[in-house]
Amino acid sequence: MRFRPLRSSTKETPTVTVADPPARMRAVVFDETGAPDVLHSSSVPVPSPVISELLVRVVAAGVNPIDAKTRAGRGVAQAISQYPTVPGFDFSGIVVSSPYEAHAFPAGTEVYGMLPYPRSGGSYAEYAVVPTLSVARKPASLSHVEAAGVPLAALTAWGLVVETAHAHEGQRVLIHAGSGGVGHFAVQFAAYFGAHVTVTASGRNAPWLRELGASVVIDYTTTRFDEVVTDMDVVIDLVGNVAADTGSRSVKVLRPGGLYILVPTGSWPGYAAAADAAGVRATSYKVVPDGSALATIGRLLDSGSVQVYIDKVFDLGDAAAAHAELEAGHTRGKIVLRVSDD
Template identity: 45%
Template sequence: MTTMNAVVARGIGGPEVLQLQEVERPVPGLTEILVRVHAAGINPTDWKARASGGRVGPGDFPLILGYDVAGVVEAVGGGVTWLKVGDEVLGMPKFPVLPGGYAEYVVAQSRQFVRKPAVLSFEEAAGLPLAALTAWQGLVDTAGLSAGQRVLVHAAAGGVGHLAVQIAKSLGAYVIGTASAAKHSFVRSLGADEVIDYRSVDFVSVLRESPVDVVFDPIAGDTSLRSVQVLKDGGVLVSILNVEEDAAAEAKRRGIQADFTLVEPDRLALTAVTDLVEAGRLRVELDSVFPLAEAADAHRRGETNAASGKIVLRVA
């Protein structure tokens, strides 16, 4: 077989630009593996790229979106010895270069994958890499979060946020999350010690007298400055989007670290994450699972911002 099915974004536009079509199947080169994709995770960066070009740029279309994949090794390239055909794996390879996860097969470097824990379905595994690595690298590597510290996690019921809450708890932190009232029980089930309804209460007014050591912020915008206002002097604002200028200036004045951090492929961190999964200390909540051919509907679901947990495509 030299071809495969994939969802191709024909150009910048709405979800309707995503079309299922037959494309050339990739072949693994040196140090690479060919993965038969069973499930592919969907992330906000996917629909942002589709809608505006994002990091990929308008000239890169048509293209196959998707960074997160979980599947089975179909073939190995030269030099790969630690994985073999039939192994179940998951990963976020090549980021920020697209591996093309919305497809039946993906090729990438073997050491940007890890073995899939048996306790995870392929759909759950596909929802893990990008979101969990974003949370882990932000909380562990950037913030150095430690036991006893107080951390505020914005959008705590979201794809990244619900994993950040659990990772922070695994580090022994006191976790405060923001979420709509309807999602409070879900966020508490993840281990959050407090949950603030951002729609009815200003989190600044709640936390001004009891500031936090770390804020994990996947929202940015005007949330950046307000987050700085609830941080202790010398604290850390972890933002996965650009920090607004006024927030950066106020942070600098108070000795607060406030940097944009971008996730990277990281086998060691992903192994630490899957260790938490196997220990029963981290779970992936699936908001919804769509067939590959319904990727457009999956994007529509994501763009509502109503999802709790991860949206995933079932491929195999």
């Protein structure tokens, strides 16, 4: 059998769009690292997608601790190649342009996901260029503001609880800082898969965390967790040794061979050696912007098995106030920026 050779074409594959985007957009940027007030509004060019990327009109952007750390000169600040820079990882919005007609996310699709900031511009802007594999369809039951609070925190919790700890029926899991963005998802995922969940948090959050699935809530302001728990299978540490030697005390409450997972980068450089000396396993963790996992999380959100809690919503221009609120340290769940109308 003879095959006809494919004809080459000098024409580019057309990008499918809802409407032509403007040349420039409103965004929040910072020109140098520092306190929250380095964040300010600016007009910047709308980014252009290439190959399989999507151009998304951002309706809402999530605010995460890594955003504040980066703005302050830590986090991923060392990877910022030029200033001014538009920060932000989380977004929920509407696809403006898709690479080809049969693409899984055609123009007009409501999506949510994570941006590869600072390799690209961030989500504190009216438009963003997004890798196809880092997004999923927005859960139908959520508003854009609610959906924007999900991606980074939920994907981190999913990676910790499901992919690293392999949560299962009867497993004993201790989660530090359970009322935060990552923490409140980790509690729900661990409980969903049948684990017995113990959480450290402030006393005011105890009733809420029990509603989310925690079996035991320890008020860290009044009780030292290492005096009341022992023989844990897994400790998910969202604090580290930056406060009250949380990490050092955590490895001591694990059963022999138990697993200690440290999340905040740089919060306890000596964790691996300490875990080895205590006869337990240890690993750090970094979030993976996996669109397939995000789609699974979306189905759990739509079914009501998991929920996202939005503590406060700020307008895009008030990003500095949002960062100050986050750094105050009393956020329950997530803070979100409202970027544009639905």
